[in-house]
Amino acid sequence: MAANNEILIIGPPGTGKTTFLAQLYGRLLDKKGKLQLASAPENIDGIKNAYDRLTDGEETESTPYTDNLEVKIPVIHEGQEFVLLCKDYGGEQVRDLVALMEYDKTWIDRAKTNDRWILFIRPAEIEQRFDLSKKGFAEKDQKESNSSIFGTSDQSQFIELVQVLLHARGTGMKDLIDTPRLLIALTCWDELRTDSTPEEILQQKMPLFTQFIAANWLPGGFKIIGVSAQEFPLKTEENRDKYLDEMPQNFGYLVLDDNPKEKDLTRLIEKALAL
Ligand SMILES: Nc1nc2c(ncn2[C@@H]2O[C@H](COP(=O)(O)OP(=O)(O)OP(=O)(O)O)[C@@H](O)[C@H]2O)c(=O)[nH]1
Ligand SMILES: [Mg+2]
Known part of the structure; x- marks a missing residue:
């Protein structure tokens, strides 16, 4: 089945x-990447604000729960022009999908109309409560438990999240899934300080989730990639100054299998479209 090019980014807060x-x-504006801006996009205020904050060396602010921004950016990719359609919304909505096990029309529409899903997981914040390989409960330090994405058992909740969205889309799990295509993006990669590949990290951090995906998707229908959109935290004066002195588009990278550090962030979209 041919998949459309509409992209849904799914990620907890x-x-x-x-x-x-x-x-x-920023990369699209710069026109140096694989995807380039074709013409001025309409109404991307939320993204523009976040971009302006980064230019000032400030972190983005958490997106309000009720925000549902359609991002429509006309782009050129390999000579072909098309509109890149992404959505930005408060990640608390995603947390509620799992906590309440229910979805509204907005999420039914999102799950149905977007044939390409990019699932954002921040592995440094995934809590490993029970580690079979260590045959016991992992040591739980206070800092880690506070930053947990979902609360108890993050990886099983990511499984539930995918199941809820497949249900909203009406995609059964009796046959291997072809569409939606699934790109798993391991975000804030810099926090991991690792030489491992994205596949290895997902397997290490979320073995059950990795198995769930591999058992339910067609082998070519999903992919795992590392992303560090910001490259480092903007918590210190020194780091903020780097953003002030150079432009935000000089920072950030992807981790692909074929290139350990790919500076062209637009290739994440290319990867999602190639699935
Ligand atoms: N170290 C590091 N921090 C990052 C990176 N990307 C984002 N952050 C930080 O992570 C935090 C959350 O980033 P956001 O982009 O606001 O996250 P979000 O998914 O939009 O969150 P909600 O709007 O609440 O759903 C901010 O403090 C960012 O500065 C990265 O690549 N590396
Ligand atoms: Mg946000």
């Missing part, structure tokens, strides 16, 4: 959705 879109916008 604080996984870097807005930062990625702002950085992507």
Whole structure:
């Protein structure tokens, strides 16, 4: 089945959705990447604000719960012009999909109309409560538990999240899934300080989730990629100054299998479209 080019970024709060879109916008403006801006986009105020904050060396702000921004950016990719359609919304909505196990019309529409899903997971914040390989419960330090994305058992909740969205879309799980195509983006990659590949990190951090995806999707229908849209935290004066002195588009990278550090963030979209 041919999949359309509409992209849904799915991610709980604080996984870097807005930062990625702002950085992507900067790269498109710059016109040096694989995807380039074709003409001025209409109404991308939310992304533009986030981009302006980064230009000032400030972090993005958490997107309000009720925000539902359609991002429509006309782009050129390999000589072909098309409108890149992404959505930015408050990640708390995603947390509620799992917590309440229910979805509204907005999420039914999102799940149905977008044939390409990019799932944002911030592995540094995934809590490993029970580690079979260590045959016991992992040590839980206070800092880690506070930053947990979902609360108890993050990886099983990511499984539930995918199941809820497949249900909203009306996609059964009796046959291997072809569409939606699924790009799993491991975000804030810089926080991991690792030489491992994205596949290895997902397997290490979320073995059950990795197995769930591999068991339900066609082998070519999903992919795992590392993303550091910001490259480092903007918590210190020194780091903020780097953003002030150079432009935000000089920072950020992807981790692909074929190139350990790819500076062209637009290739994340290319990867999602190639699935
Ligand atoms: N170290 C590091 N921090 C990042 C990166 N990307 C985003 N962050 C930080 O992560 C935090 C959350 O980023 P956002 O882009 O606002 O996350 P979001 O997914 O849009 O969150 P909601 O709007 O609440 O759903 C911010 O403090 C960012 O500065 C990155 O690549 N590396
Ligand atoms: Mg946001």
